[in-house]
Structures are given as structure tokens and as C-alpha cells.
Amino acid sequence: TAGITQAPTSQILAAGRSMTLRCTQDMRHNAMYWYRQDLGLGLRLIHYSNTAGTTGKGEVPDGYSVSRANTDDFPLTLASAVPSQTSVYFCASSVGGLSTEAFFGQGTRLTVV
Amino acid sequence: AQSVTQLDSHVSVSEGTPVLLRCNYSSSYSPSLFWYVQHPNKGLQLLLKYTSAATLVKGINGFEAEFKKSETSFHLTKPSAHMSDAAEYFCVVSGVKAAGNKLTFGGGTRVLVKP
Numbered sequence: 001t002a003g004i005t006q007a008p009t010s011q012i013l014a015a016g017r018s019m020t021l022r023c024t025q026d027m028r029h030n031a032m033y034w035y036r037q038d039l040g041l042g043l044r045l046i047h048y049s050n051t052a053g054t055t056g057k058g059e060v061p062d063g064y065s066v067s068r069a070n071t072d073d074f075p076l077t078l079a080s081a082v083p084s085q086t087s088v089y090f091c092a093s094s095v096g097g098l099s100t101e102a103f104f105g106q107g108t109r110l111t112v113v
Numbered sequence: 114a115q116s117v118t119q120l121d122s123h124v125s126v127s128e129g130t131p132v133l134l135r136c137n138y139s140s141s142y143s144p145s146l147f148w149y150v151q152h153p154n155k156g157l158q159l160l161l162k163y164t165s166a167a168t169l170v171k172g173i174n175g176f177e178a179e180f181k182k183s184e185t186s187f188h189l190t191k192p193s194a195h196m197s198d199a200a201e202y203f204c205v206v207s208g209v210k211a212a213g214n215k216l217t218f219g220g221g222t223r224v225l226v227k228p
Contacts, residue, residue, distance in 0.1 A: 090156065
């Protein structure tokens with residue numbers, strides 16, 4: 001079982017360029033999330049989607065956008081990258097509900113130069 | 114609002130000795146609490162979770178955690194550390210209904226295991 005697949009695994013991006021980080025899950029989970037991980041800060045929620053067709057802003061949404069056209073895919077787009085968006089990005093999914101755990105992808109390491 | 118504080122950013126233990134990772138939380142709701150482990154250059158894996166059933170929760174790889182509401186704590190322990198336990202550990206709280214299963218992460222505790 002693949003679980004959650006993220007692509008690419010790493011990327012170097014010039015400042016000002018746009019990029020889409022891809023995330024696909026095969027568990028038919030309702031909820032999906034994007035987090036960024038920075039040293040000493042743990043993981044911070046960027047955007048989330050409780051179900052296909054809906055999205056919401058997390059803790060650090062500025063500079064990012066998402067869409068949820070279907071259950072399986074949840075792409076994250078950086079419209080115009082800045083160096084402060086250098087981070088490791090994790091996509092996650094869960095069945096939904098307050099007591100259900102999230103399953104994480106392997107991460108995308110993004111460097112904006 | 115909800116928040117999580119991991120009291121130690123780094124913990125160093127010798128192989129075969131106990132491990133204690135401390136976590137305090139705050140939540141306006143009855144929380145669900147989780148511990149995740151992240152090995153170098155890997156994704157996050159669930160160790161265990163508390164969801165208002167038994168206050169002592171057993172997880173994978175010999176880890177367990179005790180939920181103490183009076184102390185708002187959810188400390189993670191293991192009786193005997195193994196070299197493979199070297200990793201970063203995250204305490205996580207879930208409990209804000211408005212954002213679905215919105216997980217709030219602590220800053221992480223990096224565990225070093227010495228031979």
C-alpha cells in the first residue's frame with residue numbers, strides 16, 4: 001500500500017518562481033493537510049481540507065494556495081516563492097474527526113534561492 | 114486555542130537506560146493526544162494516541178505515555194532505550210472542532226542514544 005505519495009522529494013527553486021508540490025493518497029481519507037517543518041518549530045499547518053471540494057487556512061497560510069478537486073489529490077502551490085519558504089513540506093491525511101491520527105508522506109525538501 | 118510544549122529540545126540517554134520525554138498541553142476542549150516519531154530524513158510515524166479511554170497508553174516499540182489531566186501532561190516513556198530509538202519525537206494535540214482534525218505540534222525533542 002502506497003499510503004501518501006509526495007512529489008518531488010526535493011527541489012531547488014529560484015525566488016519569484018512558482019511551484020506546485022503534489023500529494024496523492026490512496027486510503028480514501030476525507031481530510032488532508034499540508035504542514036511545513038522548520039527547526040525548533042515542529043510542524044505548522046499551512047492549509048487543510050476536511051473533504052473534497054473544501055479547503056481552509058491553517059496557522060501559516062500566506063504565500064500558499066491549495067485545491068481539493070477530488071478525494072485523492074491535494075496540491076500545494078507557491079505562486080511566487082521567497083527564501084523564507086525554504087522548508088520541508090509534509091502532506092498528511094486522516095479519516096477525519098478529532099481522535100483520528102494523521103498519516104504522513106515522506107516530505108518534500110524545498111530550497112528557495 | 115490549543116498549544117503543546119515539549120519541555121526538552123534534546124535528550125541524551127545511554128542504551129539500556131530509561132527514556133522520558135516531557136509534554137504539556139493546553140486545550141479548550143477534551144483533547145486527543147498523540148506522540149509521533151521521525152527518523153532522519155523520514156516522514157512521521159504514529160507511536161501512540163490517547164482518546165479519552167485508558168489514561169495509560171501503550172504504543173509501538175515499547176513506548177507508553179500517561180495522560181494526567183490535573184497536570185495537563187502527556188509524558189512519553191520507555192524502560193530501556195535502544196540505539197534505534199535515536200530520532201525526533203513530537204507531542205501533538207487535537208481538539209479544535211472548527212478545523213476538523215487540526216493537529217497542533219510541539220517543537221520536538223531530539224533523542225540521542227549513546228552506546
